[in-house]
Amino acid sequence: MGLLIYAAVFIGAFALFCALVLKKQRRVVSESDFSTAGRSLSAPQVSWVIIGTLVGGVSTIGTVQSAYDHGISAWIFTLGSGISCFILGCFFAAALRREQVTTVSELLGRYFGRNFQYYCSIFNSCGMFIHIVAQYLAAMAILNAVFHFSLPISLMITMVLMGVFVISGGISSAGMVGKIKFFLLYAIMTVSAGIALIKGGGFTGILSQLPNNINFLDFFSGGIERTVTDIISMITGVLSTQIYLQAIFSAKTVREARNGAFLTAIVIPPVGILGIIVGLYLRANYPELEGNSAQALPFFLQHTLPPALAAFCSAVLLLAVLGTGAGLILGVTTNMYMDGIRRMFTKEPEHSLSILRLCTLAVLALSGAVVLAGFSTTILRWSYLSMGFRGASVFAGLCIVVFTRQKKFSIMVRGCLYLLPICYFILAVL
Numbered sequence: 476m477g478l479l480i481y482a483a484v485f486i487g488a489f490a491l492f493c494a495l496v497l498k499k500q501r502r503v504v505s506e507s508d509f510s511t512a513g514r515s516l517s518a519p520q521v522s523w524v525i526i527g528t529l530v531g532g533v534s535t536i537g538t539v540q541s542a543y544d545h546g547i548s549a550w551i552f553t554l555g556s557g558i559s560c561f562i563l564g565c566f567f568a569a570a571l572r573r574e575q576v577t578t579v580s581e582l583l584g585r586y587f588g589r590n591f592q593y594y595c596s597i598f599n600s601c602g603m604f605i606h607i608v609a610q611y612l613a614a615m616a617i618l619n620a621v622f623h624f625s626l627p628i629s630l631m632i633t634m635v636l637m638g639v640f641v642i643s644g645g646i647s648s649a650g651m652v653g654k655i656k657f658f659l660l661y662a663i664m665t666v667s668a669g670i671a672l673i674k675g676g677g678f679t680g681i682l683s684q685l686p687n688n689i690n691f692l693d694f695f696s697g698g699i700e701r702t703v704t705d706i707i708s709m710i711t712g713v714l715s716t717q718i719y720l721q722a723i724f725s726a727k728t729v730r731e732a733r734n735g736a737f738l739t740a741i742v743i744p745p746v747g748i749l750g751i752i753v754g755l756y757l758r759a760n761y762p763e764l765e766g767n768s769a770q771a772l773p774f775f776l777q778h779t780l781p782p783a784l785a786a787f788c789s790a791v792l793l794l795a796v797l798g799t800g801a802g803l804i805l806g807v808t809t810n811m812y813m814d815g816i817r818r819m820f821t822k823e824p825e826h827s828l829s830i831l832r833l834c835t836l837a838v839l840a841l842s843g844a845v846v847l848a849g850f851s852t853t854i855l856r857w858s859y860l861s862m863g864f865r866g867a868s869v870f871a872g873l874c875i876v877v878f879t880r881q882k883k884f885s886i887m888v889r890g891c892l893y894l895l896p897i898c899y900f901i902l903a904v905l
Contacts, residue, residue: 481786485621488790492655493639514575516725520650521735522742524722527653528802529556529713530743531795532613535660538747539772542754543764546691549754551702553747555709557740563714563723564736570877571723572732578813579720583872586882587889589818595868596814598896599717602864603803607842610637610800615846617793621786627847633797634843640801641808641839642832650722652798657742659791664749667772670779671756678752684759691755712862715869718806804842808835867899 516524534553541549576582580599584592614636615629624632640652675681685691695702713719726732750772757764757771764771773792776785811834817827872892875884 481782482621484783484786485790488787489636489793492652492790492794493636495651495655514725515727516650516722516731516735517727518731518734518738521722521726521732522738523650523653523657524725524802525560525653525719525735525739526657526743527650527798528718528806529739529799530653530656530660530746531610531799532792534743534746535664535750535795536769536772536792538750539754539757539775540768542691542751543758543768543771545696546689546755547694547751548696548702549751550694550744550747551705552709553744553750555706556713557744558706559710559713560736560740560743562710563719564733564740567714567873567877568723568726568733568736569729571720572726572729574724577721577724578810579715579717579869579873580810580814583869583876584814586876587872587884587892591872591889591892593814594893595872595896596810598868599715599865600807600810602712602861602868603717603807604838604842605861605864607800607803607807607838608845610796610803611842611846613796614793614800617789617796621789630843630846633800634839636797637801637804638836638839640797641805641835652794652801656791656795656798660795661742661746663776663788663791664746664753667775667779668749668752671753671775674779675756675759681752681756681759685755686758686762691758708862708866711866711870715865715873716806717810718802721806721809804835804838807838811838863899864896868896871895 530553534556538549538552541552571579571582574582574585576585578596580592580596583595611630611633614633615626618624618629618632671681672678675684682692690696697705722735723732726735753775754771757775761774764774773789776788780788808831812827812831816830816834875881875888
């Protein structure tokens with residue numbers, strides 16, 4: 476009976492999430508609506524789109540896991556996310572919004588030529604594609620844990636759910652997913668941190684019970700160089716990722732774009748702090764999780780909440796993973812259409828919205844095929860390349876455009892921009 480209630484609550488909660496997202500479908504009638512919401516997003520809506528992709532399993536499950544293993548250095552991801560969005564609002568949002576483009580590759584193409592537009596679009600999309608596959612695997616793991624589905628069934632359900640989140644309303648749906656994710660994840664992490672503090676006797680009590688062989692309060696426990704490198708990678712990666720910049724392109728005005736970035740910068744870092752509290756509590760009280768710390772947050776929810784509430788929280792975690800995957804799929808789809816298919820037409824094609832949705836299906840099918848073919852293990856070993864690919868292909872050119880505003884650049888500058896992604900790949904592999 477307990478398992479039946481758990482499954483029923485899980486399914487019911489997710490059906491509700493899907494219904495809320497599908498409400499956006501009737502408002503999408505054109506390519507512009509799908510890709511940039513007709514450039515009508517307010518500051519909070521811009522923030523929801525960014526949060527919908529940036530805040531997911533890494534910000535919650537990953538942060539709790541890292542805090543369990545290493546302590547407060549687990550804050551690097553959410554802190555880096557906040558710093559990235561602050562820099563985005565300060566230096567990039569106004570310039571990007573004024574350009575009236577749909578993809579960051581399109582913007583760079585205006586300054587460095589069409590060939591570079593297609594070149595950096597390919598590398599940027601590859602970086603996002605790697606993370607899409609990772610989101611598939613995470614979502615499938617949750618479905619398998621709840622329903623014990625086989626791999627093909629879990630894969631099919633994941634594809635359908637991600638498809639619903641993207642195809643139904645494009646970037647507007649991404650914003651709705653982000654809004655739902657943010658409030659529910661914040662509630663879950665706040666309640667979890669509160670329970671941990673009460674059970675652990677406050678933060679001081681938790682610290683007093685931690686093992687002495689690791690300094691859990693050392694933010695640079697992985698080394699100063701590595702910590703700084705990780706934060707820089709986060710900053711360059713976020714400022715180079717299509718879906719985050721697409722939110723800026725979709726803003727109603729420059730002011731809304733800038734304020735949306737600032738709002739995101741304020742609200743993301745506290746999620747990491749809440750996750751750290753939970754992770755440290757678990758390390759102090761459940762040393763048996765060592766070696767299997769990836770299950771730390773699910774373990775905490777199952778052992779501290781009633782079955783029905785734990786099921787609801789599991790559904791929210793699945794939503795977080797799928798929302799991140801859906802946002803990345805939207806970014807790849809937009810690149811694919813605007814930097815590839817769209818250039819085959821002299822004017823906007825008659826059925827542009829249908830073509831965009833077909834591109835989305837193609838990305839869904841291709842990423843699903845990679846998982847089904849069993850290449851996922853290799854790709855996950857290379858997942859750290861994802862942010863680097865995006866940064867190497869976009870960030871340098873974007874900084875040159877935003878801070879110099881020149882229209883012509885030397886062959887040497889163009890050549891360096893072409894070489895950066897290749898050099899990064901070679902160095903990372905070596």
